[in-house]
Amino acid sequence: xxxxxxxxxxxxxxxxxxxxxxxxxxxxxxxxxxxxxxxxxxxxxxxxxxxxxxxxxxxxxxxxxxxxxxxxxxxxxxxxxxxxxxxxxxxxxxxxxxxxxxxxxxxxxxxxxxxxxxxxxxxxxxxxxxxxxxxxxxxxxxxxxxxxxxxxxxxxxxxxxxxxxxxxxxxxxxxxxxxxxx
Numbered sequence: 001x002x003x004x005x006x007x008x009x010x011x012x013x014x015x016x017x018x019x020x021x022x023x024x025x026x027x028x029x030x031x032x033x034x035x036x037x038x039x040x041x042x043x044x045x046x047x048x049x050x051x052x053x054x055x056x057x058x059x060x061x062x063x064x065x066x067x068x069x070x071x072x073x074x075x076x077x078x079x080x081x082x083x084x085x086x087x088x089x090x091x092x093x094x095x096x097x098x099x100x101x102x103x104x105x106x107x108x109x110x111x112x113x114x115x116x117x118x119x120x121x122x123x124x125x126x127x128x129x130x131x132x133x134x135x136x137x138x139x140x141x142x143x144x145x146x147x148x149x150x151x152x153x154x155x156x157x158x159x160x161x162x163x164x165x166x167x168x169x170x171x172x173x174x175x176x177x178x179x180x181x182x
Contacts, residue, residue: 012030013030013032016035019035020034020035021033021034021035022034022035042142042144042145042146043144044143044144047142047143047144047145047146047149048104049104050142051141051142051149051152052100052104052107053096053100054139054140054141054152055099055107055139055152055156055157055160056095056096056099056100056160057096058136058137058139058157058160059095059099059157059160059161059164060092060095060096062132062134062136062157062161063076063077063078063081063092063095063161064078064092065134066078066132066133066134066181067133068132068133068181068182069181069182070171070179070180070181071179071180071181071182077161077165077170078091080165080170081094081095081165081168081170084168084169084170095164098164098167098168099160099163099164099167101167106163106167107160110159110160110163110164113159113163113173113174114156114159114160114163117159117176118176121176121177122153122155122156123155124155124176124177124178125153125155125156125158125159125178126153126154126155127155128155128158128178128179128180129153129154129155129157129158129178130154132158132181133181135154136154136155136157136158136161137154137157138151138152138153138154138157139151139152139154139156139157155178158178159174159178162174162178162179
């Protein structure tokens with residue numbers, strides 16, 4: 001994005017110009033960029049990416065509002081994540097980036113680990129997710145074409161939460177037994 005001084009022979013400009021440029025402000029600076037009309041494909045790959053971000057958003061929301069502390073730890077998950085977030089990163093961006101991983105590789109590995117759990121173990125994760133404050137909810141998912149798909153369970157979201165902490169080096173790998181929080 002280009003920074004501009006005195007755009008269009010004025011001290012300030014905003015909006016589209018000539019169907020090709022868009023003027024605006026970003027962090028208090030005048031900017032200009034190419035006008036892009038977004039395409040909104042509902043391809044299988046696009047919906048997969050959106051579904052991953054939905055799960056990451058649910059984890060991010062829970063971590064942000066929860067004041068519970070995992071057994072054996074001294075701070076909330078948010079405080080622990082903030083403490084290791086690299087400079088220049090926001091903690092929630094770091095969490096999302098860690099959970100999804102490059103090309104979705106971390107998310108795919110987490111999904112495979114959860115899929116390998118037995119039905120009683122998945123039920124235990126659902127029960128533990130419902131017992132948190134606030135409780136996790138099922139995460140809406142879409143299919144190719146943009147229609148509704150089977151939602152990810154609350155236990156899946158809690159497992160993703162635990163898996164992200166594991167990838168960050170803050171916890172051990174999640175197992176069939178969910179962690180406890182107080």
